[in-house]
Amino acid sequence: MKVALATPPDTATLLDLDKQLCFPLYAASRLLTRIYQPLLERYGLTYPQYIVLMILWEKTPCSVTEIGERALLNSNTLTPLLKRLEQQGVITRTRDSGDERVVMIALTEHGRALKSKCACIPTEMQQRLGFDPDKAIALKQLLDEFLRHLRAHASDHLA
Amino acid sequence: MKVALATPPDTATLLDLDKQLCFPLYAASRLLTRIYQPLLERYGLTYPQYIVLMILWEKTPCSVTEIGERALLNSNTLTPLLKRLEQQGVITRTRDSGDERVVMIALTEHGRALKSKCACIPTEMQQRLGFDPDKAIALKQLLDEFLRHLRAHASDHLA
DNA sequence: AGCGATTATATCGCACAAGATATAATCGCT
DNA sequence: AGCGATTATATCTTGTGCGATATAATCGCT
Incomplete structure (x- = not known):
């Protein structure tokens, strides 16, 4: 027979929003990104674009795959993001001559200059x-x- | 004259991805959501939808604004999300008779039943x-x- | 050399996010 | 009562995210 049903970990309670680990993670991530936004828009950047640039400031050029592994983003997210950065003249996209499957991403002069502006x-x-x-x-x-x-x-x- | 330029907090270094607080927050949030996904898709839910449901499981009905304050989401995100939940028969959307500006969101029977399934x-x-x-x-x-x-x-x- | 498997990007579809703006209802003050 | 300000949602646009799939290049094995 069930006795001490009174006290906690009853499953219903675990569904409270305040008990979740994921929610504050998810919410804090969005709020923090919002605080970045006004600083980044001076340079026409979004937060994910800034992430990609930080990767390139450490090492350029990088293949799309390398950037994806570092930023934990796949090509379906990166390809359009990188094309926007290319259109802004921040990076260049060039097929690797050795392996034509690989697209190498390199900073332009402007892209390099952004580093000191973002410092x-x-x-x-x-x-x-x-x-x-x-x-x-x-x-x-x-x-x-x-x-x-x-x-x-x-x-x-x-x- | 500048002397101790040698040692750290030089601004360039602070731009390293590994020094950032926001990046692990952002990445962990996405990875954790991905782990939720297979569990939630059994019930046709996305993670933000699950958040909204947790709010409604605690208290139903709720106005859109109440949900937004709790989930930290605005109407431009919530309106389409709630319409999808309505189409799935999980919630109902009704204008408040007292104040016609307010849309009250209430769980349907199906929506309530999801709580025990998600327990x-x-x-x-x-x-x-x-x-x-x-x-x-x-x-x-x-x-x-x-x-x-x-x-x-x-x-x-x-x- | 030939060809199936693998790899690197790209594309498509759907669902968030969030700023800016629109719309409609209500409030507050005179 | 009248009307400008406020409030609650909705809409529009842009930019992610990501699963699924497509495409093209390369690899590996015979």
Whole structure:
């Protein structure tokens, strides 16, 4: 016979929005992106485009696949995004002469110049956020660990 | 004259993808949503739709604005999402008789029934994730705090 | 060399997101 | 009562995201 039905983990309760891990992740991601937006639109960039540029600022040129692995985005998202960056004159897209399947993405002069213009963004974001730096670091560490876990786990699920 | 230019926080370095807080947030949010997907598509739901349903399972009916405040989504996102849920017979949309500007969203019988069908999802996600529960709790707490901070802060920036 | 399997991008369709703007109903003040 | 301001949704446009599929180039094996 069922006895201690009184106390928690009853399944209905677990469906409360406030109990979810995913929701604050999802909401915080969108809100933080919104705070980036006014800083980025000065240069005509969206947040995902900024991610791609950060990858290219570290190493250029990069193949589409390399960018996808780093940003965790597939070609169906990257192709149009990269075409927009190309139209803005920020990057070039060139087929690799050695392997014609590969499209190499390289920064233009303008794209390189954007790096120094964007250099103030991380600091400015930190100021605008005004979130306790210690907590931000703790959060980032946990998130990085969680992301590593998810990446390792994702391959399980694709199998 | 500039002297100690050698050591860190030089601005260029801060643009490294690995230094960013937003990127793991953004990436983890998308990866986690992907893990939800196979569980949700059994019931023809997307993750944002599931969020809205969790809100309605706690309290029905709700106005569009109430849902928007809870889910942090605006009408331009909610209106089409809610219309799709209506077409699926999960919710109804009715103008409030007292105030015709307000559209009240209520669960249908089917929508209510989905709650018990979805009851297993939180537990199943936890199992599938296999992420250290203590770390998950710590992460959620930090995220909740960060989200509260962002919400409070967002209003500053909208001003 | 020949050809099926693999790989790298691209395309298509659908569903968010969010700013800007439109529309209609209600409120508040005189 | 009248009317400008506010409020609640809806619509339009642009830009992601992502599953499914298409296409073209390369690889691997015989």
